[in-house]
Amino acid sequence: MNGSSPGVEQHGRDHAREQCSAVAWVESPLQMLGVVEAHHAGLLGPRTRVVPRAGLRPLTVTRRELRRLGLPDGLELAEPEQDMPRPGRGPAWVVGDAFSGKVQLTWLTALPRRVVIVDDGLATIRLLELLTGRPGVPLLRARAAGRPLRSAARTALGAAAALRLRAAAHAGRLSIFTALPVPAELADAVRRTGAELAGHDFAWLRAQPLGGPRPAERTVVLGTSLVRNGLIHRERYLTWLAELGSSGPVAYFPHRREDPGDLDRVRRQPGVTVYEGGGPAEMTLRGLAAEQKVISLPSTAVTSLRVLLAARGVAVETVEVPDEWWTARAAPSLRSHLSMFAHHDTGVRG
Incomplete structure (x- = not known):
């Protein structure tokens, strides 16, 4: 056998x-x-x-x-x-x-x-x-x-x-x-x-050689799980992405838990290219160039990318979630928790 x-x-x-x-x-x-x-x-x-x-x-x-x-x-x-x-x-x-x-x-x-x-x-x-x-x-x-x-x-x-x-x-x-x-x-x-x-x-990770092509777009947007989790309104978020795409080419890296239907809608937005990386943003985006920038709603990846990309001169910006985006499921305590790292790091490591 x-x-x-x-x-x-x-x-x-x-x-x-x-x-x-x-x-x-x-x-x-x-x-x-x-x-x-x-x-x-x-x-x-x-x-x-x-x-x-x-x-x-x-x-x-x-x-x-x-x-x-x-x-x-x-x-x-x-x-x-x-x-x-x-x-x-x-x-x-x-x-x-x-x-x-x-x-x-x-x-x-x-x-x-x-x-x-x-x-x-x-x-x-x-x-x-x-x-x-x-x-x-x-x-x-x-x-x-x-x-x-x-x-x-x-x-x-x-x-x-x-x-x-x-x-x-x-x-x-x-x-x-x-x-x-x-x-x-x-x-x-x-x-x-x-x-x-x-x-x-x-x-x-910082000591490893860079590999693989980086996106050609100057603006890189990190996807979010907040829509899938019912914490922000879907239409508000997709409208914001559409506005970004209308202002210039955008590279969109999905969150691993984003809804496939939502991603199909993102792909149809003019000016937005969805990249199917699959791996963590820390590995996928560590080779960005100084002329590029990363935009994201509050997330852990914002903090880690700031660490990884600081020496390369890449700006990593967090977008504050407008009040009207939040759904009734997003309790004030949860909003505060999600927004802890919206600004540049002020805490300590180690």
Whole structure:
């Protein structure tokens, strides 16, 4: 019979995990890039095994591009898997989405020796706020207005995960690795919990040779997930893109979660060319020239691109979301959270 039995395959995965100093589960391109940078920075030990979630095209593209660049010594990009690997007692366990119910349940049942959390967008800042906030608040995502209340079981899981996260911090077994500019007061509060807060500026990626053609358009617009998430009005956003296209050629790089129907409408806008990159903006756009500029609604990519493109003289501008764009689902607290990095960075890294 061809192939291996599930038991043999599981044994092989367990053996590979035991040989590593860290095992990472990644579900987005930014998480994957964050793990590479954390390994390069020496935060994860000599051997890191990265397991991507199966079935996600952006991860496939990012994985392929990282392999083309050449991985840091000691880092393995494993084959994608459907199931998240359970951490052992030896290797560090690296994740990005600390608000995932599956991740939280694993924290509670597997008891990893050390947890390292890499960037998962602006949710990283919310995680730090909850870690340093009032005890007893569950570890749950920021809710958009109008969403149904969470179940008692989900809230209980979030509360238990928050307690476990604080305990790991107090024991010196929690590290957060981020490229975001954490406000100084919040950074101090995180360190007082006992957690390690390590900042980075994409040192590994900046050291890699530039490759691939860059867009010919002088104006580059980053796509957004705010429309898909029902937080801003679709027509307002598309009208704004049309106005940009009427003023001159625009290169549009979609967000990985944009609605395909919306992208079809963007493609029909005169003056707008949609690029199907698939990988993270940090990798796709790092070769822009000084005469080009990047425009984006508030997003994590704005912060990281400012770091990557500063030496190249490329302007990275954030567009403030007008009040009339927001939908009723965008609660004031959520608007404030999304707008944290609308201006040039004023926080601290590391």
